[in-house]
Amino acid sequence: MKVIDPHIHMSSRTTDDYMKLALGGIHTVSEPAFWPGYNRAGVASFHDYYNLLTITEPARAARFGIRHYCWIGLNSKEAEDRQLSEEVLAIIPQYLDRPTVLGLGEIGLNKNSVNEIRALESQLNLAAERNDLILIHTPHLEDKLKGTRIIMEIIRNDKRIQPDRVLIDHAEEHTISEIKAHGFWYGLTLYPDSKGSPQRAVDAIEIYGSDRICINSSADWSVSDPQATLKTANEMRRRGHPEELIHRIFYENPKAFLSQCPKFQG
Amino acid sequence: MAPERCPKSAQASLELYFLENRARLLEIAAFLDRIDRCDGAADARADFRYNTFIKALHLLFESGPQRTKAIQLSFSDPTLEPIASAEGLRAHGAWEGGLK
Numbered sequence: 001m002k003v004i005d006p007h008i009h010m011s012s013r014t015t016d017d018y019m020k021l022a023l024g025g026i027h028t029v030s031e032p033a034f035w036p037g038y039n040r041a042g043v044a045s046f047h048d049y050y051n052l053l054t055i056t057e058p059a060r061a062a063r064f065g066i067r068h069y070c071w072i073g074l075n076s077k078e079a080e081d082r083q084l085s086e087e088v089l090a091i092i093p094q095y096l097d098r099p100t101v102l103g104l105g106e107i108g109l110n111k112n113s114v115n116e117i118r119a120l121e122s123q124l125n126l127a128a129e130r131n132d133l134i135l136i137h138t139p140h141l142e143d144k145l146k147g148t149r150i151i152m153e154i155i156r157n158d159k160r161i162q163p164d165r166v167l168i169d170h171a172e173e174h175t176i177s178e179i180k181a182h183g184f185w186y187g188l189t190l191y192p193d194s195k196g197s198p199q200r201a202v203d204a205i206e207i208y209g210s211d212r213i214c215i216n217s218s219a220d221w222s223v224s225d226p227q228a229t230l231k232t233a234n235e236m237r238r239r240g241h242p243e244e245l246i247h248r249i250f251y252e253n254p255k256a257f258l259s260q261c262p263k264f265q266g
Numbered sequence: 267m268a269p270e271r272c273p274k275s276a277q278a279s280l281e282l283y284f285l286e287n288r289a290r291l292l293e294i295a296a297f298l299d300r301i302d303r304c305d306g307a308a309d310a311r312a313d314f315r316y317n318t319f320i321k322a323l324h325l326l327f328e329s330g331p332q333r334t335k336a337i338q339l340s341f342s343d344p345t346l347e348p349i350a351s352a353e354g355l356r357a358h359g360a361w362e363g364g365l366k
């Protein structure tokens with residue numbers, strides 16, 4: 001079985017986890033830039049992080065036969081500090097042309113604040129100018145519906161951005177139909193407590209169909225599971241879904257979205 | 267695009283998922299019992315999260331075939347106005363305004 005995990009934070013995981021991915025057939029991953037669990041002190045930390053994503057992780061992954069791609073961006077949680085945010089936005093362009101960078105991500109909203117929106121708009125503008133792919137982080141829990149709607153409104157108002165070059169991630173039952181209706185790709189995240197389970201992800205496939213959906217683990221430094229995609233594939237198998245459909249969901253779909261960036265090799 | 271039919275019959279789904287969901291139901295009952303039993307139960311029962319939770323339990327019966335979506339919406343902030351600052355704020359899993 002071949003699987004692509006389009007959203008996994010391998011820099012927060014152990015090298016043993018790379019081995020687990022390889023043994024499970026996950027030979028391609030993409031890692032969005034995100035919040036490390038603490039606020040960084042200055043722009044130098046972001047230089048280090050973007051070098052980690054574009055140099056260290058691809059090399060660490062390659063030891064296990066895994067292709068590692070990444071996304072560069074300023075996460076919404078650290079966008080609240082306006083001065084730092086402006087310094088970080090100024091350095092982002094110098095990383096976007098590196099060979100494994102697929103686009104801007106994960107950018108989006110966290111608590112739906114004015115400063116978060118400002119940083120998001122600035123990065124969407126950069127992506128539109130460069131015609132880069134966009135990976136969107138939507139807020140957690142009670143803020144998700146509102147944040148997803150604000151984000152979609154901003155993107156839809158920029159006619160330079162084609163919705164099928166945007167993946168709106170961490171979708172759940174109350175946001176999927178609106179995201180799909182606007183022509184975006186959507187991501188379902190398998191996160192034990194705060195997002196979805198394998199059972200609910202398979203329910204979503206049964207309800208909304210198999211097009212424009214990417215399923216990811218978002219495994220990171222918190223309670224999460226790098227093998228969550230495999231467990232969801234197994235849940236499909238347990239219900240009797242055909243292997244062809246499983247292959248489409250976990251391999252062909254992420255490949256189709258990510259291949260819109262010419263640097264991506266599935 | 268067309269939905270993907272669940273290959274299992276409803277009876278087979280009941281068979282497959284009954285025990286794990288029976289266990290989840292007991293976890294919820296035990297969670298509510300624990301709140302009742304512990305010191306300060308009245309304060310906890312006045313908390314907006316407790317009340318949104320109870321409201322969501324009612325939705326299990328009242329919201330028809332789209333229970334999951336209805337419960338998700340009941341926990342969500344449906345407004346569209348950005349907030350002035352996110353400084354020091356976190357997500358709670360429930361929206362206080364939903365109780366009004």
Ligand SMILES: [Zn+2]
Pocket residue numbers: 007009032034106218
């Ligand atoms: Zn993430």
